[in-house]
Amino acid sequence: MIEAVYSKGNIVAKTGNEVVAEALRQIEPDVMAAYPITPATEIVQIFSQFVADGVVKSEYVTVESEHSAISAAIAASAAGARAVTSTSSQGLCLMWEMLYIASGLRLPVIMAEVNRAVSAPININADHSDTMGARDAGWIQMYSENSQEAYDNIIQLTKIAEKARLPALAAMDGFITSHCMEVVETYPDADVKAFVGEYNPERYLLDVKRPYTLGSIDLQDYYFEHRYQLAQAMIDARSIILDVAKEFKEAFGREYGFYEKYMFDDAEIAMIIIGSSAGDVKVVVKELRKKGIKAGLLKIRVYRPFPTEQIARDLAHVKAIAVMDRSDSCSGAFPPIYSDVVASIYSAGVLSPKVLSYVYGIGGREFCDEQIVKVYETLGKVASGLEKPSNIIEYMNVRIK
Amino acid sequence: MVNLRELSKNPVRITSGHRLCAGCGAGIVARQALIAAGNTPVVVINATGCLEVSTTVFPYSAWKSPYFHSAFENAAATCSGVEAAYRSLKARGKVKKDIKFITFGGDGGTYDIGLQSLSGAMERGHKMLYVCYNNEAYMNTGIQRSGATPRGAHTTTAPAGKKRQGKLQNKKDLTQIMIAHNISYVAQSYVGDWNDFMTKVQKALVVDGPSFINILTPCRLGWGYNPEYTMEISRLAVETCMWPSYEVENGVYKINVEPKVKKPVTEFLKLQVRFKHLFEPDNACILEEIQKNVDEKWIFLQHRAKSVCKV
Numbered sequence: 001m002i003e004a005v006y007s008k009g010n011i012v013a014k015t016g017n018e019v020v021a022e023a024l025r026q027i028e029p030d031v032m033a034a035y036p037i038t039p040a041t042e043i044v045q046i047f048s049q050f051v052a053d054g055v056v057k058s059e060y061v062t063v064e065s066e067h068s069a070i071s072a073a074i075a076a077s078a079a080g081a082r083a084v085t086s087t088s089s090q091g092l093c094l095m096w097e098m099l100y101i102a103s104g105l106r107l108p109v110i111m112a113e114v115n116r117a118v119s120a121p122i123n124i125n126a127d128h129s130d131t132m133g134a135r136d137a138g139w140i141q142m143y144s145e146n147s148q149e150a151y152d153n154i155i156q157l158t159k160i161a162e163k164a165r166l167p168a169l170a171a172m173d174g175f176i177t178s179h180c181m182e183v184v185e186t187y188p189d190a191d192v193k194a195f196v197g198e199y200n201p202e203r204y205l206l207d208v209k210r211p212y213t214l215g216s217i218d219l220q221d222y223y224f225e226h227r228y229q230l231a232q233a234m235i236d237a238r239s240i241i242l243d244v245a246k247e248f249k250e251a252f253g254r255e256y257g258f259y260e261k262y263m264f265d266d267a268e269i270a271m272i273i274i275g276s277s278a279g280d281v282k283v284v285v286k287e288l289r290k291k292g293i294k295a296g297l298l299k300i301r302v303y304r305p306f307p308t309e310q311i312a313r314d315l316a317h318v319k320a321i322a323v324m325d326r327s328d329s330c331s332g333a334f335p336p337i338y339s340d341v342v343a344s345i346y347s348a349g350v351l352s353p354k355v356l357s358y359v360y361g362i363g364g365r366e367f368c369d370e371q372i373v374k375v376y377e378t379l380g381k382v383a384s385g386l387e388k389p390s391n392i393i394e395y396m397n398v399r400i401k
Numbered sequence: 402m403v404n405l406r407e408l409s410k411n412p413v414r415i416t417s418g419h420r421l422c423a424g425c426g427a428g429i430v431a432r433q434a435l436i437a438a439g440n441t442p443v444v445v446i447n448a449t450g451c452l453e454v455s456t457t458v459f460p461y462s463a464w465k466s467p468y469f470h471s472a473f474e475n476a477a478a479t480c481s482g483v484e485a486a487y488r489s490l491k492a493r494g495k496v497k498k499d500i501k502f503i504t505f506g507g508d509g510g511t512y513d514i515g516l517q518s519l520s521g522a523m524e525r526g527h528k529m530l531y532v533c534y535n536n537e538a539y540m541n542t543g544i545q546r547s548g549a550t551p552r553g554a555h556t557t558t559a560p561a562g563k564k565r566q567g568k569l570q571n572k573k574d575l576t577q578i579m580i581a582h583n584i585s586y587v588a589q590s591y592v593g594d595w596n597d598f599m600t601k602v603q604k605a606l607v608v609d610g611p612s613f614i615n616i617l618t619p620c621r622l623g624w625g626y627n628p629e630y631t632m633e634i635s636r637l638a639v640e641t642c643m644w645p646s647y648e649v650e651n652g653v654y655k656i657n658v659e660p661k662v663k664k665p666v667t668e669f670l671k672l673q674v675r676f677k678h679l680f681e682p683d684n685a686c687i688l689e690e691i692q693k694n695v696d697e698k699w700i701f702l703q704h705r706a707k708s709v710c711k712v
Contacts, residue, residue: 030489033482057492059485064521068478071471071518075446075482078469080496081489083482101471205467206487206496208442213462215447215470217454 002148002183005253009185016147016177019184020086020112020170021046023154025056026192029110030081030199033061033072037091038124039174040114044086066091070098070109077107078214080204082158085109088174089116092130096137099167103138103230105214108161108199111139111169112154114178115275115326117363125364126174128274129327132336138230140168140237141304145260145278147172147182149301152254158196160244164237173276175364187252195251234305241302258307260299261314263289267296269379270315272341273324274300277360277367284372295376306340312348315341319383320354322375326361334393335359354382354389360396371396403437403599411436412465414443419463420455424628426592426618426635427452427507430534433595434503435466437602442500444469444483448476448510451541451620452534474514477522477531480504484527501606502529508549509539512575523582523611530605531613533575536620544623548573551643552694553687554675556623561678566687571694579613580649586612588648588657592619593635597646597657604650617644625674637669642699647706654706663699666692 004011014022021043024032032051034044044060051060061076063069069085076083087095092113102109117123118130131141142157144150150172161168172178203212218226238258245256260278263285264270271281278299288295298314315321323342325335333339338357345353358375361367375396381387414435421428431452435443447453447470456463457470471479480502490496506515511533519531538556539545546559552571555561559568579587585608590598598616605612619635621628638644639658643666646658667688670676679687 030493031482031485033485057489059489061481061485062525063478063481064517064524068475068481068518068521071475071478072482072485074471075469075479076486076489077482078471079444079483079486079490081486083486097472098475105471205444205469205483206490206500208444208467208498208500211465211467213457213464213468215453215468216457216459216462218459222459 002185004185006185006187008188008191009252010188011183011185013181014147014184015042015179015181016150016172017042017114017179018046019147019151019186020154020172022186023151023192024084024112025050026189027082027155027158027196028056028193029058029084031059031061031073031076031083032085033063033069033076033083034086035063035066035069035091037066037088039116039178040086040088040091040112042178043112043114066094067098070095070102073109074098074102074105074107077109078105078205080201080206082199083109084112086112088114089118089130092134093118096134099134099137099139102167104226106165106230106233107167108165109167110154110158110161111167113169113171114174115171116174123363124174126176126276127326127362127364131169131171132327135304135336138166138234139304140164140166142168142170142302143274143300144170144172144177145276145299147177147184150177151184151186152248152252152256153301155192155195156244156248156256160237160240162199163240163244164233166233166237176276191251195248237305238307256301258300258302258310260301262297262299264296264298264314266294268294268319269376269383270296270298270318271322271324271372271375272298272300272337274303274337275326277324277326280367280369281372284369284376288376293376293380300337303337306344308344309348311341312345312350315345315353316350318353320356320379320389322356322358322379324358324360328359328362328393356382356389357393358396359393365397367396403596403603408436408599411439414465415456416463416465420458421451422622422628424621424631425451426536426620426631427534429592430532430598430616430618431505433599434532434602437599438501438503438606442466442498444500444502446470446476446480446483446502446504448506448515449473450507450510452505452507454541473510475518476504476506476510476515477519480529480531481522481525481527484529504529504531506531506533507540508533508535508537509547511535512548512573520582523579523584523613526610528609529611530602531611533613533615534618535615536618536623537572538620538623540620540623549575552691553679555678556675566678566684567675576615579615583652584611584613585609585651586648588614589617589644590614590646591617591635591639591644593632593639594646594658601648604648623675625677626672630672634669634672637664637672640664641666641669641695643669643695645699645702647702654702654708656702656706666695
């Protein structure tokens with residue numbers, strides 16, 4: 001349950017989509033370019049009503065595809081505008097080429113992403129396959145457990161992206177967060193506007209007095225340096241994210257970091273998870289604690305840049321960890337979050353935790369308390385040496401013959 | 402008609418020293434379009450292609466105007482975004498000047514992979530001039546057939562061989578597709594006539610909405626001729642009516658160059674290596690088909706131009 005923490009805050013009942021549209025109204029980007037797709041459609045639908053009613057001065061480009069949506073947003077950003085788009089699933093897949101171009105050109109495009117499974121077979125429900133497929137595209141990625149976080153994240157991301165000169169997406173789980181009504185604390189327009197400020201880029205196309213060429217062909221003599229700078233920018237974004245989180249806490253009272261630790265500091269067994277399922281895990285952890293079981297949760301908020309060093313430090317004391325991926329890499333190896341966690345701890349010399357890989361909730365498959373309890377039971381056995389840790393992916397609640 | 406004396410005072414906003422081939426039409430198109438724009442600030446958007454790779458080799462640039470390229474199939478959507486940003490920033494008082502927007506795309510980026518993006522941008526009514534520098538194949542990747550490649554032409558993906566004689570299909574009529582978008586100004590032009598093209602650019606730039614020019618732009622490498630014949634070959638395309646110069650202004654057709662004597666298509670074809678195989682005795686029927694198709698299209702166009710009714 002969300003409680004008011006800001007003196008001038010306003011407690012409202014809104015769905016994730018409604019509250020993200022509300023944040024976008026307050027941010028009032030210069031250009032919005034988007035194309036309808038379930039379950040993100042509502043965001044741009046609500047936003048276009050704001051445009052139609054003259055509530056925002058933003059230009060809304062009603063493009064004919066997601067490829068054009070991201071292309072127009074990238075171009076608007078290059079032209080000197082604060083540019084936003086929104087999509088899900090297949091829409092993000094269609095944008096793939098342009099995602100790399102947005103980051104390669106160092107343009108701070110903002111995306112309100114609603115997580116949905118990818119085709120085929122076609123499926124409209126939540127999993128993280130869409131944004132995980134874009135994990136190496138050079139975009140800052142931030143995930144939300146609930147509508148409050150979705151609202152707070154997109155406000156912070158606008159500032160982070162522009163400071164880091166990187167595109168950024170704020171994701172929330174399709175239907176679970178996007179369509180469920182929750183209590184959210186929103187902040188006054190003026191305060192949000194003051195927080196995000198004006199976008200004043202150093203160079204932009206519409207600055208016709210200082211013409212410049214953007215999007216050059218860049219060959220073996222320069223390309224590598226530019227890609228290296230992009231990788232460095234992602235590393236540098238870490239401190240920007242923490243700085244903006246600090247400013248956000250000072251402004252609105254809510255505290256954010258790379259991840260949220262829940263009953264974690266003395267935990268012997270822990271889950272690492274992203275998105276809305278963290279709420280269910282918290283309920284289970286609380287119950288397990290009542291029984292004296294030292295269970296904990298680490299909910300990742302910032303997935304890109306991945307907080308490698310910090311996570312390795314924080315996991316060092318945990319005996320057994322279950323990394324919960326709501327996407328599979330179909331690689332013959334391991335899913336994305338598991339791979340990042342294991343690489344992070346191994347490279348930091350943290351070798352004691354046993355780390356298990358779980359894939360859950362694919363295509364909206366039910367993920368409930370009993371399953372979470374079972375994972376903690378397994379972790380308990382592994383931690384105490386009663387069970388050997390499995391080195392294969394455990395697919396949860398799937399019918400396997 | 403543009404005035405050469407006046408044009409000579411206008412800034413040249415693409416420099417010499419770019420890396421386009423000798424005799425390439427694309428550089429001429431870009432140079433003349435920007436000269437025709439006069440002193441108005443222009444933001445140039447470019448699809449991936451010869452013009453882009455040859456003028457922007459990092460850290461150099463041949464462009465004295467703001468220039469932006471992002472990908473191949475999205476030049477019109479890209480220009481939409483820049484133009485939307487312009488309207489937004491102008492309304493907010495952050496941009497003061499009047500700025501024009503010109504998009505350059507080759508035929509691959511316009512007829513084929515960029516058609517959806519182009520159609521969307523035209524339908525939405527963004528204020529931009531889209532110039533298709535049409536050299537009738539994917540020249541940048543090495544002369545592959547496109548929707549703009551004419552029937553019978555040899556390309557590397559529709560080559561002349563023992564069984565097939567170049568491209569089997571006729572070219573897509575993109576100009577007609579653009580006319581069907583009911584935008585205020587659509588024209589076909591050709592590189593061999595600066596006055597024809599620059600007059601059209603000036604007309605297109607004053608339109609309050611999108612405009613489109615499809616300019617036939619010979620490629621000496623892909624068409625197979627010596628670089629000094631670029632102008633002559635492109636004029637022959639018009640004189641044979643293979644590529645009529647015409648415009649449709651607010652729905653009214655006008656043929657801009659009416660050949661005094663309509664030359665046979667072979668006058669155009671015989672100068673180019675890409676059509677060489679068509680002159681073998683067995684292929685006479687293909688030449689006849691090409692001539693027949695050109696004649697039919699020319700009659701259609703004349704009929705449209707004579708009609709006083711708007712389309």
